């Protein structure tokens with residue numbers, strides 16, 4: 001298995017890393033899963049999520065009163081790294097554990113926290129992101145989905161697209177317009193809703209990606225009646241809340257480790273055919289991984305302190321996506337000259353999957369061009 005250097009600043013995480021590696025080795029040996037590239041998006045296994053919940057590896061940093069475990073961010077980081085490096089089937093709970101739970105913790109009512117967070121931490125409640133629409137991706141403020149007040153709550157109408165895992169999720173956080181924009185300022189008048197996906201009037205249909213996997217969806221909301229308390233946070237504060245949610249979404253190790261499982265499987269083979277060119281390639285990848293890892297952990301610590309490091313998260317994602325795509329392309333170069341029959345069993349499938357997922361790395365969660373624009377603006381460019 002890929003040997004991550006220990007987290008020097010938190011040696012308490014070392015024992016946890018061994019525990020996670022032991023669990024993964026047992027699961028692999030018993031046929032519990034087949035390693036997958038891009039596992040956090042395309043490999044969903046609710047049973048595996050429940051096993052993680054039972055071990056206390058979901059909602060790790062949340063308070064105990066909401067089913068969490070009050071552990072430091074470095075511990076969650078270790079579990080995340082090991083799961084990604086193993087290509088484990090973590091997609092079912094990924095969004096709920098990574099962002100929805102923390103978002104509810106920050107903006108939710110006491111009741112939302114009490115009813116939903118313990119279920120997420122147990123690996124029994126999954127969630128989806130309802131931001132993008134057919135005409136509103138990069139230009140998110142152009143969304144048309146609307147929620148209008150009624151005597152009993154809200155009526156939600158519109159269409160969301162590309163929502164990862166919506167087909168198995170229990171809730172979706174939907175960004176909707178609740179009042180008109182103020183002239184050209186379209187970020188005004190938006191609100192977030194915590195929508196129970198079992199409500200009448202919701203229709204979810206799968207969309208296949210380049211490799212044929214239907215991991216994301218189109219969701220139609222046809223006059224869906226929402227209770228008053230479906231509002232998440234403050235009415236009209238949806239844009240600011242969304243930006244906070246995106247900081248959670250953009251900065252984790254999954255933004256640079258998606259392809260690591262492929263490298264990990266290839267390393268013994270590359271090692272058996274070691275030469276100066278291959279050594280330089282591997283060394284360069286590992287150097288970049290170490291830097292990104294420190295940056296990502298730094299953002300996680302800022303989030304934990306209640307800060308909103310939106311631009312720092314963009315930097316991690318921009319650099320991380322380039323690296324994870326680079327890993328696969330460089331690997332193809334390193335494999336040149338090594339006969340196919342020497343490849344480990346199943347490696348061709350893993351490599352093919354990784355190649356087919358490359359285009360989505362720089363699109364999902366905000367495109368590279370958009371991230372660069374945000375970073376440049378922070379430096380004073382208009």
Ligand SMILES: Cc1cc2nc3c(=O)[nH]c(=O)nc-3n(C[C@H](O)[C@H](O)[C@H](O)COP(=O)(O)OP(=O)(O)OC[C@H]3O[C@@H](n4cnc5c(N)ncnc54)[C@H](O)[C@@H]3O)c2cc1C
Pocket residue numbers: 128129130131132133134135136137138139161162163164165216360363364365366367368369370373
């Ligand atoms: C695998 C995957 C999973 C996803 N999961 C989710 C999800 O769970 N929930 C969700 O809400 N959305 C999800 N998305 C949608 C994703 O956030 C959008 O695809 C992304 O924001 C881009 O929007 P778009 O597809 O409408 O492309 P567009 O915004 O139309 O962009 C098309 C191209 O134009 C470029 N471009 C656009 N505007 C500018 C500009 N101002 N300057 C420079 N270049 C620009 C973009 O960089 C891009 O290359 C997912 C997407 C993918 C691929």
